[in-house]
Amino acid sequence: MLELSTPVQYVKGVGPRIGEVLAGKGIHTVGDLLHYLPFRYEDRLNPRGISELRPGEMATVVGEIRNSGLFRTRSIPIFQLTVGQGRARLRCLWFNATYLRDKFIPGQMIALYGKVEEDQRSRELQIVQPQFEILGDSGGSGESGAEKKAAESLEIGRIVPIYEAIGKLTPRWFRRAIRTALDNLTPELADPIPAAVRAHLGLISPRAALWNAHWPEPGESFEDLQSSRTPAHIRMIFDELFFVELGLELKRRQQKAQTGIAFRLDDRARAAIKKILPFHPTPAQKRVLKEIAADMEKPYPMRRLLQGDVGSGKTIVAFEAAIIAIENGCQVALMAPTEILAQQHYFSARRLLENAGYRIVLLTGSLESDRKREVRRHISQGNAQLVIGTHALLEEKVEFDKLGLVIVDEQHRFGVLQRLKLMRKSGDGEDSRRASLGRTGEGARPDTNLHPQTDSEPAEPDVLVMTATPIPRTLALTLYGDLDLSVLDELPPGRTPIATHCVADDQSPRVWEFVRKQVAAGHQAYVVYPVIAESEESELKAAIKMYRELSGKIFADLKVGLLHGRLDPKLKEQVMRMFQRGELQILVATTVIEVGVDVPNATVMVIEHAERFGLAQLHQLRGRIGRGGAKSYCILMTGGKVGEEGQRRLDAMVKTNDGFKIAELDLELRGPGEFFGTRQAGLPSFRVANLIRDAKLLEAAKREAAAVIAGPNAEISAEEISRALVHMRARWQHTYGLVEVG
Numbered sequence: 001m002l003e004l005s006t007p008v009q010y011v012k013g014v015g016p017r018i019g020e021v022l023a024g025k026g027i028h029t030v031g032d033l034l035h036y037l038p039f040r041y042e043d044r045l046n047p048r049g050i051s052e053l054r055p056g057e058m059a060t061v062v063g064e065i066r067n068s069g070l071f072r073t074r075s076i077p078i079f080q081l082t083v084g085q086g087r088a089r090l091r092c093l094w095f096n097a098t099y100l101r102d103k104f105i106p107g108q109m110i111a112l113y114g115k116v117e118e119d120q121r122s123r124e125l126q127i128v129q130p131q132f133e134i135l136g137d138s139g140g141s142g143e144s145g146a147e148k149k150a151a152e153s154l155e156i157g158r159i160v161p162i163y164e165a166i167g168k169l170t171p172r173w174f175r176r177a178i179r180t181a182l183d184n185l186t187p188e189l190a191d192p193i194p195a196a197v198r199a200h201l202g203l204i205s206p207r208a209a210l211w212n213a214h215w216p217e218p219g220e221s222f223e224d225l226q227s228s229r230t231p232a233h234i235r236m237i238f239d240e241l242f243f244v245e246l247g248l249e250l251k252r253r254q255q256k257a258q259t260g261i262a263f264r265l266d267d268r269a270r271a272a273i274k275k276i277l278p279f280h281p282t283p284a285q286k287r288v289l290k291e292i293a294a295d296m297e298k299p300y301p302m303r304r305l306l307q308g309d310v311g312s313g314k315t316i317v318a319f320e321a322a323i324i325a326i327e328n329g330c331q332v333a334l335m336a337p338t339e340i341l342a343q344q345h346y347f348s349a350r351r352l353l354e355n356a357g358y359r360i361v362l363l364t365g366s367l368e369s370d371r372k373r374e375v376r377r378h379i380s381q382g383n384a385q386l387v388i389g390t391h392a393l394l395e396e397k398v399e400f401d402k403l404g405l406v407i408v409d410e411q412h413r414f415g416v417l418q419r420l421k422l423m424r425k426s427g428d429g430e431d432s433r434r435a436s437l438g439r440t441g442e443g444a445r446p447d448t449n450l451h452p453q454t455d456s457e458p459a460e461p462d463v464l465v466m467t468a469t470p471i472p473r474t475l476a477l478t479l480y481g482d483l484d485l486s487v488l489d490e491l492p493p494g495r496t497p498i499a500t501h502c503v504a505d506d507q508s509p510r511v512w513e514f515v516r517k518q519v520a521a522g523h524q525a526y527v528v529y530p531v532i533a534e535s536e537e538s539e540l541k542a543a544i545k546m547y548r549e550l551s552g553k554i555f556a557d558l559k560v561g562l563l564h565g566r567l568d569p570k571l572k573e574q575v576m577r578m579f580q581r582g583e584l585q586i587l588v589a590t591t592v593i594e595v596g597v598d599v600p601n602a603t604v605m606v607i608e609h610a611e612r613f614g615l616a617q618l619h620q621l622r623g624r625i626g627r628g629g630a631k632s633y634c635i636l637m638t639g640g641k642v643g644e645e646g647q648r649r650l651d652a653m654v655k656t657n658d659g660f661k662i663a664e665l666d667l668e669l670r671g672p673g674e675f676f677g678t679r680q681a682g683l684p685s686f687r688v689a690n691l692i693r694d695a696k697l698l699e700a701a702k703r704e705a706a707a708v709i710a711g712p713n714a715e716i717s718a719e720e721i722s723r724a725l726v727h728m729r730a731r732w733q734h735t736y737g738l739v740e741v742g
Helices: 015-023 030-034 145-152 171-183 195-201 206-214 222-226 231-257 267-276 283-296 314-327 339-356 369-380 416-423 473-479 505-520 543-554 569-580 615-622 644-655 659-670 695-709 718-735
Strands: 040-043 058-072 077-085 088-095 109-118 125-128 131-134 159-162 303-308 331-335 360-363 386-389 403-409 462-467 484-488 499-504 524-528 560-563 586-589 602-607 633-638
Touching: 030 171, 040 222, 058 088, 088 109, 159 171, 171 206, 195 231, 195 695, 206 231, 231 695, 231 718, 267 314, 267 339, 283 303, 283 314, 283 462, 283 484, 303 314, 314 331, 314 339, 314 403, 314 462, 331 339, 339 360, 339 386, 339 569, 360 369, 499 505, 499 644, 505 524, 505 602, 505 633, 543 560, 543 586, 560 569, 602 615, 615 633, 615 644, 615 659, 633 644, 644 659, 695 718
Parallel strands: 088 125, 303 462, 303 484, 331 386, 331 403, 360 386, 403 462, 499 633, 524 586, 524 602, 560 586, 602 633
Antiparallel strands: 040 159, 058 077, 058 109, 077 088, 109 125, 109 131
16 A cells, blocks of 8 residues: 555656656655646536537537648648547647647547637637647557556546646646555545644545545536635645644744843833934834834744835834844844845934944944954944844854844845844853943943843844835745734835836837936936846847947936946945945946835836836835935836736736735735745745635634644644644655744
8 A cells, every 4th residue: 555655656657767757846755646736627527519619618528530730821830630529520720839740640539628719711610729638549558458448437527637747747647647546545544633623624534635636526516626625625725734834833832932031111212212213103113113012022032024115114113123122231133135235224223323322333244354353342242232234244253242132134035044043143141141231321221121041041032024025914924924923004204106107118219318307307217127248049138238328328428337246246336335325327237226225316217128027026126216205207118029917017017006915916926936936935835725825724724723732622632733743843844845843
């Protein structure tokens, strides 16, 4: 008998060679093979008769191949196949399909699936580019008559699963291999989900789910099958989501069991916060600061995600949180992904905090050795209260005296381990608990508010993660499921929405004239390209080539700069600083400016070949402008024909400035795996679940996971919890590709 953990090569008909092919697609075990679900189903239980077909409908037709041939038009070759049922005929067409020339033999039975159309000239019915499967092809040699008959029974007279082919492994091959695996699967499949959870959601058994997802019963709703809403699909989807949420809930509980610093938000801290505010905070900023402060007052470490659209005022909230920590005698570390962003935070912090007596330092990789040593000394001695930097903060030589709060900006650009490494830089030993640490100009701050701790159990710092990338709730529940979520969902007063327009490439003279008028009015502009250098294969305009054209011809009388990722870091820094100081009027750039410095005077962004950019990226780029009081404009220029999906992205940009609406559409268009770059972000690689489609099941999984982790009760036994946790750890390591928890 086969177990779910049995290597897939031991399934009859697979073997080592095919096993290697499957491994390339992440199918290593029998369990992996059985989770390779059909991407659609065909109703071959009641295939349509050709005479019953109507134009405009999707249909499955099983018929006999009559003839086929290739004919050429002026532009492209077209392959034509005629299928018959008695006297009724159906024509099928494939464009540019010379590879089909020797595929079909008259007399073979074939299953076809596609949209029925009526030929405008002949009025004959046809299907263009149908999906097909030859039913008369045995798919292997040396079979007995009984084996052939059994194989054919999987193809017609039932609802048939259609799998995505892998190389030469056809949907037909997968049907037979998966059926063989199911027939030989051990009947004793343990169910790791507690019985009470199964009862709450009416979940069927794992074995029944595997069988019915691949081989639906005749009465199963075809609509539910296609939308993955059968009991079998729901069981398999919930199974995946539940064990992800179980791991995240366990991490959350473990974090709350750690020793933290119970910061005190008293009148003195409140007065210090009010003193540094440059403007009246928005209701959203007040609400979020209240959530953060409440976390910081608790005796276990804060783990909170601060999510806000570009320009929503996240940084000022982070500085307010920093003041709470500093006023309680602790140091704060703020880590940014780039030197230019770290410097921007440093200058902002100095402008807001230095007059109030706080001591701020900057630590980046490009600092000279002597300066670095001096900064590290101030950090280790506790003289530096707010330490802002890049990855340089992670170096072993950097030691904090008493690190109380870690702020990580643009978290998805850092690995999880980097965040952990910075968190563990809290000081220990007697020096780390000196009451005199963190003085402002008003004298020492007593240490009585710290949660009791021992030398063997130093307090973990609080962590505030910030991102300007709007994350849909479903994705946040998995990507940052171990963090509590705060959302800044309104912009500060005075910020006007950016006017966004989409124009074709042939309108460029008008665009450049508009840019010139904006520059003449004293403003600055970005011009963004998707590639750095031109290639022979690509028609995309390259940043370097267009920089020469713009600076040498179109804007020869203006100051134009060039910025891209291959520039030397010092030169990159110099160009960005020149643009920030207004010494450059137009900056030609690639997406290197996606996370950059504030240039309030920049009011125009032209994005060439905008259809080639992702939605989130377009929104982040647009966020570089509109940071001052003047009206700002984003112009999306398209080159050539724009596809349907590309047009949806552009339309969304024109219609809304709401980053959360844009993020929802982006997740829908690209799927969760591409939203951030799965491995860097630490997002589990789901085999069955879809975070957009299965949002309600995700919420249910989160709720049930919390109930399980809460501990044994009348419904859930300690044995069931233990079994679920053992299974969860195996899933996190081997299936989801995440680090082990607990």
